[in-house]
Amino acid sequence: xxxxxxxxxxxxxxxxxxxxxxxxxxxxxxxxxxxxxxxxxxxxxxxxxxxxxxxxxxxxxxxxxxxxxxxxxxxxxxxxxxxxxxxxxxxxxxxxxxxxxxxxxxxxxxxxxxxxxxxxxxxxxxxxxxxxxxxxxxxxxxxxxxxxxxxxxxxxxxxxxxxxxxxxxxxxxxxxxxxxxxxxxxxxxxxxxxxxxxxxxxxxxxxxxxxxxxxxxxxxxxxxxxxxxxxxxxxxxxxxxxxxxxxxxxxxxxxxxxxxxxxxxxxxxxxxxxxxxxxxxxxxxxxxxxxxxxxxxxxxxxxxxxxxxxxxxxxxxxxxxxxxxxxxxxxxxxxxxxxxxxxxxxxxxxxxxxxxxxxxxx
Amino acid sequence: xxxxxxxxxxxxxxxxxxxxxxxxxxxxxxxxxxxxxxxxxxxxxxxxxxxxxxxxxxxxxxxxxxxxxxxxxxxxxxxxxxxxxxxxxxxxxxxxxxxxxxxxxxxxxxxxxxxxxxxxxxxxxxxxxxxxxxxxxxxxxxxxxxxxxxxxxxxxxxxxxxxxxxxxxxxxxxxxxxxxxxxxxxxxxxxxxxxxxxxxxxxxxxxxxxxxxxxxxxxxxxxxxxxxxxxxxxxxxxxxxxxxxxxxxxxxxxxxxxxxxxxxxxxxxxxxxxxxxxxxxxxxxxxxxxxxxxxxxxxxxxxxxxxxxxxxxxxxxxxxxxxxxxxxxxxxxxxxxxxxxxxxxxxxxxxxxxxxxxxxxx
Numbered sequence: 001x002x003x004x005x006x007x008x009x010x011x012x013x014x015x016x017x018x019x020x021x022x023x024x025x026x027x028x029x030x031x032x033x034x035x036x037x038x039x040x041x042x043x044x045x046x047x048x049x050x051x052x053x054x055x056x057x058x059x060x061x062x063x064x065x066x067x068x069x070x071x072x073x074x075x076x077x078x079x080x081x082x083x084x085x086x087x088x089x090x091x092x093x094x095x096x097x098x099x100x101x102x103x104x105x106x107x108x109x110x111x112x113x114x115x116x117x118x119x120x121x122x123x124x125x126x127x128x129x130x131x132x133x134x135x136x137x138x139x140x141x142x143x144x145x146x147x148x149x150x151x152x153x154x155x156x157x158x159x160x161x162x163x164x165x166x167x168x169x170x171x172x173x174x175x176x177x178x179x180x181x182x183x184x185x186x187x188x189x190x191x192x193x194x195x196x197x198x199x200x201x202x203x204x205x206x207x208x209x210x211x212x213x214x215x216x217x218x219x220x221x222x223x224x225x226x227x228x229x230x231x232x233x234x235x236x237x238x239x240x241x242x243x244x245x246x247x248x249x250x251x252x253x254x255x256x257x258x259x260x261x262x263x264x265x266x267x268x269x270x271x272x273x274x275x276x277x278x279x280x281x282x283x284x285x286x287x288x289x290x291x292x293x294x295x296x297x298x299x300x301x302x303x304x305x306x307x308x309x310x311x312x313x314x315x316x317x318x319x320x321x322x323x324x325x326x327x328x329x330x331x332x333x334x335x336x337x338x339x340x341x342x343x344x345x346x347x348x349x350x351x352x353x354x355x356x357x358x359x360x361x362x
Numbered sequence: 363x364x365x366x367x368x369x370x371x372x373x374x375x376x377x378x379x380x381x382x383x384x385x386x387x388x389x390x391x392x393x394x395x396x397x398x399x400x401x402x403x404x405x406x407x408x409x410x411x412x413x414x415x416x417x418x419x420x421x422x423x424x425x426x427x428x429x430x431x432x433x434x435x436x437x438x439x440x441x442x443x444x445x446x447x448x449x450x451x452x453x454x455x456x457x458x459x460x461x462x463x464x465x466x467x468x469x470x471x472x473x474x475x476x477x478x479x480x481x482x483x484x485x486x487x488x489x490x491x492x493x494x495x496x497x498x499x500x501x502x503x504x505x506x507x508x509x510x511x512x513x514x515x516x517x518x519x520x521x522x523x524x525x526x527x528x529x530x531x532x533x534x535x536x537x538x539x540x541x542x543x544x545x546x547x548x549x550x551x552x553x554x555x556x557x558x559x560x561x562x563x564x565x566x567x568x569x570x571x572x573x574x575x576x577x578x579x580x581x582x583x584x585x586x587x588x589x590x591x592x593x594x595x596x597x598x599x600x601x602x603x604x605x606x607x608x609x610x611x612x613x614x615x616x617x618x619x620x621x622x623x624x625x626x627x628x629x630x631x632x633x634x635x636x637x638x639x640x641x642x643x644x645x646x647x648x649x650x651x652x653x654x655x656x657x658x659x660x661x662x663x664x665x666x667x668x669x670x671x672x673x674x675x676x677x678x679x680x681x682x683x684x685x686x687x688x689x690x691x692x693x694x695x696x697x698x699x700x701x702x703x704x705x706x707x708x709x710x711x712x713x714x715x716x717x718x719x720x721x722x723x724x
Binding site for chain 1: 471475601602603604608612615616620621623624627
């Protein structure tokens with residue numbers, strides 16, 4: 001049973017817990033066949049035990065689609081994954097992200113560009129999301145980490161089967177300074193057909209997608225088109241007409257992707273969607289807020305009159321304060337702090353610093 | 363008195379000849395001041411003599427705006443030149459043209475691209491139009507000539523003062539295998555302020571403009587924007603983000619110019635405007651035709667029932683026939699033959715060959 005069908009059903013029954021707890025006649029009336037019902041009611045014990053053992057380890061998390069920790073941008077794509085396995089800090093999935101993707105066999109110039117763009121985007125406070133493949137993906141992750149930024153890697157295997165093997169050191173760094181994410185259950189081996197599924201999560205988590213180098217007929221182009229269908233901005237670097245690894249980027253630009261030469265051009269385009277994200281986060285926070293006191297006036301809440309903003313503002317200073325400390329001192333959730341910092345940044349009141357620290361700007 | 367004003371007046375009076383012949387009170391009523399009337403009625407004898415002497419030489423021509431030989435695409439731009447001085451074959455101005463332009467200081471790669479694109483476009487039957495400046499312009503002219511094609515150079519000086527001096531050999535070749543064109547009277551020396559005027563003619567004569575390399579804030583970008591305002595397709599080659607000579611092209615692409623990597627992509631885009639041009643030429647031919655017999659049904663005339671098409675068709679064979687021979691054998695004007703060949707090419711019935719020869723295709 002696919003993720004979309006599962007989600008539809010869970011939504012009907014009031015959540016994934018209700019789905020698992022539902023009686024057999026109930027599930028039958030909902031239209032499930034006997035095989036699926038058996039699988040739901042009698043999960044393989046060995047696999048379940050393996051999953052539970054994995055979950056019990058530190059920094060291992062499972063975000064189900066109906067939980068409030070599930071990333072909001074991803075929830076809105078046409079077929080969101082039913083659940084995400086996460087190793088590392090799940091709060092990083094609520095940070096504004098940009099996907100940096102491209103060929104597994106880039107030119108030297110392509111590698112350099114991937115590194116430079118990812119590093120600068122990370123320094124500007126964006127989290128770099130990619131697929132941990134060799135080539136452009138790995139360059140982008142490394143650059144974000146080296147710049148003291150955050151990075152998210154989405155894998156096409158179970159999280160206990162990191163692929164490619166050469167990425168083990170990289171995976172370790174990402175766990176410590178970001179998050180590894182997969183929708184595939186533990187033990188899932190590498191499979192070509194999993195990559196498109198993986199790619200929809202990369203773009204689904206992100207505000208936009210930057211393609212550094214790509215051949216024609218490459219998986220990167222499929223991801224970029226999927227991103228466009230998800231309503232994400234697609235950016236592509238131009239290159240020499242004689243470089244085969246630029247042909248994919250040129251195809252995308254001819255089809256409507258934005259030609260970009262520097263990070264400033266990307267940030268300019270992302271601002272509107274980032275603003276929408278901030279407003280959306282704010283709205284969702286209001287819905288789940290215990291106090292239910294947040295005043296929302298469309299996309300322009302009165303920050304000054306908002307008690308949570310006052311709380312956060314009092315924790316910010318003109319010297320950079322690490323995000324963790326802001327969460328601790330304000331007593332707010334990581335999600336709330338992320339959303340509010342983004343809003344403050346868009347209004348020019350707060351500034352991001354390398355390593356995820358923040359300061360007042362005025 | 364500017365060209366636009368002169369044309370307006372000539373139009374009102376029924377042609378440039380009537381304007382020159384008009385009585386003083388008549389011109390005064392038309393709103394001219396005494397100084398302009400004096401200049402019109404008493405041209406400097408020395409200059410006039412110089413002009414007449416120039417015109418009497420072989421292959422020297424003057425096309426006034428109200429003459430039927432004036433190129434139709436150029437007539438439709440916002441401020442067409444009142445007259446064009448032409449050295450070489452004026453019929454080439456009725457051929458479908460593409461402007462190939464760019465920096466005076468291109469990179470080696472830029473020069474190579476200019477050469478390759480201009481040569482291939484010329485082989486595909488398009489006339490290459492440019493400004494004879496050093497750099498990209500000169501490469502484009504040379505490539506067209508070497509490929510056995512035709513080329514038009516528009517100068518910003520009088521035709522007796524070819525600029526730059528290093529272009530003398532090139533100018534000689536262009537006179538023999540195309541045309542040199544200027545709106546500036548003989549003796550006009552090089553002047554910075556003349557280049558924008560010159561550039562509007564380059565794009566005005568052409569179906570589209572291809573920018574090979576250009577810096578930011580270059581004259582090339584001004585020409586490209588002017589071309590856009592004239593309703594022409596603008597094409598630009600992408601390049602490395604680290605090449606300063608690609609920055610102008612990238613700016614154009616970001617602003618809506620079409621990114622192109624090869625000649626096929628250009629031809630595909632030009633087809634609709636070329637079709638309009640063919641229909642327009644056909645219409646104008648019908649208007650000036652002595653017989654007045656041409657059947658016109660919108661953009662799709664019935665070629666088979668058209669006596670002029672039958673005449674031309676009988677002169678075409680499956681072996682390439684030079685354009686000059688087609689004109690001679692059919693007894694039609696160069697303009698009529700150009701327009702009809704373009705129409706036949708667009709319908710896949712005729713094919714252009716190097717050197718301006720044509721054959722049947724089916």
